[in-house]
Amino acid sequence: MSIVLGPHQYGKAETRLVRIVRDSPRHEITDLNVSSALRGPWEEAYLDGDQRRVLPTDTQKNSAYVWAKKVAPDPIEVYGLALAHHFVDDVEPVEGARVEIERYDWTRVEVDGRPHDHTFVRTGQEVRTAAITLEADATHVVQGFKDLVVLKSTGSHFKDFLVDEYTTLQPTDDRIMATSLTAQWRLTDAAADTDWNGVYAAVKALMLAEFATLDSFALQQTLWHMGRAALEAFPPIAEIRLVAPNKHHFLVDFSRFDEPNENEVFHADDRPYGLIQASAVREGAAPAGEAWHGYTGLV
Structure with missing residues (x-):
């Protein structure tokens, strides 16, 4: 029996960097x-342990730092593309590169009713993400976010489900639906002047509007409507993948207290939780290639 080396890559994970632009006060x-x-x-x-063609992972870390100075890292997609091109174009043995980015938001502290010039507080509804894969014959860009916690207090049902001898869950026509959403969408034919920030903001707003307004009979249904709406509105999006853990809210039993509880007081359980995954794919779209390589937890 012959044993051969399979697919492989190496790199530097989770280089934390903060870029301050000081061009003005x-x-x-x-x-x-x-x-x-x-x-x-x-x-x-x-x-064989032969390192002569290996660019150290420490060098990759330093390159991420330097390119944050060379290329303003906002939008993060432009920065990621520039860093990936540096590895492939400037480092002779490298044939392909993948750059994954998470962005954490800050907002200005207000002093005397005015935003301060150089003092910030960590904020943000979600962590924005991007993944750039540069291959010999293709460039893939995946935008997205994670940890977007969203809740609707009504407009969600769950009933008529399959029941067996172990089923204890009661059907309901009015429940809290909440999740910590991860969404990633792959763009094809993205031009160099793509308004990455604009696309990101618009896709996020569109999906949140679908979550809010759909009279939902299942989280699965909600994810499908959110994904389909994004593809219908943005032709460059080839596919979108969504992961939604249920953040369960169960009605507290007030019968012991001789008090009514008409869908007002709930206890929030963080585990175990339902985990719903979905994707929406545009028929005839260019294949994904290595665009999703490296993602875990996505369908």
């Missing part, structure tokens, strides 16, 4: 978590 801040992975002829390193 009013400073700007960008807070990132950057991971990189390189692909190329590394067989000798794995099989």
Whole structure:
């Protein structure tokens, strides 16, 4: 029986960097978590420990720092593309690169009713993400977010489900529906002048509107409507993937207290939880290639 080396890559994970733009008295801040992975002829390193063609992961970390100075990291997609091109174009053995980015938001502290020029407080509804994969014959950009906690206090049902001898859940026509949403969408034919911030903001707003307004009979149904709406509105989006853990809210039994509880007081359970995953794909879209490589927890 023959054993061979399979697909492989290596890189530097979770390089934390903060970029301050000081071109004026009013400073700007960008807070990132950057991971990189390189692909190329590394067989000798794995099989024989030969490092002569291996760019150290520490160098990848330093490159992430330097490119945050060379290229303003807002929008993060432009920064990620520039960093990936540096690895592939400037480092001779490298044949492909993947850059994954998380962005954490800050807002200005107000002093005497005015935003301060150089003092910030950590904020943000979600963590914005981007993944750029640069191959010899293709470039893939995946936008998205994670940890977007959203809740609707009515407009959600759950009934008529399959029942067996172990079922204890009661059907309901009025429940809290809440989740911590992860969404990633892959763009094709993205031009160099793509308004990455504009696309991101619009897709997020559109999906939240669907979550709010759909009279939902299942979280599965809600995810499908959110994903379909994004693809209908933005032709460059080839597919979208969504992961939604249920953040359960159960009605507290007030019968012991001789008090009514008409869908007003709930206890929030963080585990175990239902985990719903969905994707919406545009028929005939360009194939994903390696766009999703490296993601875990996504369908």
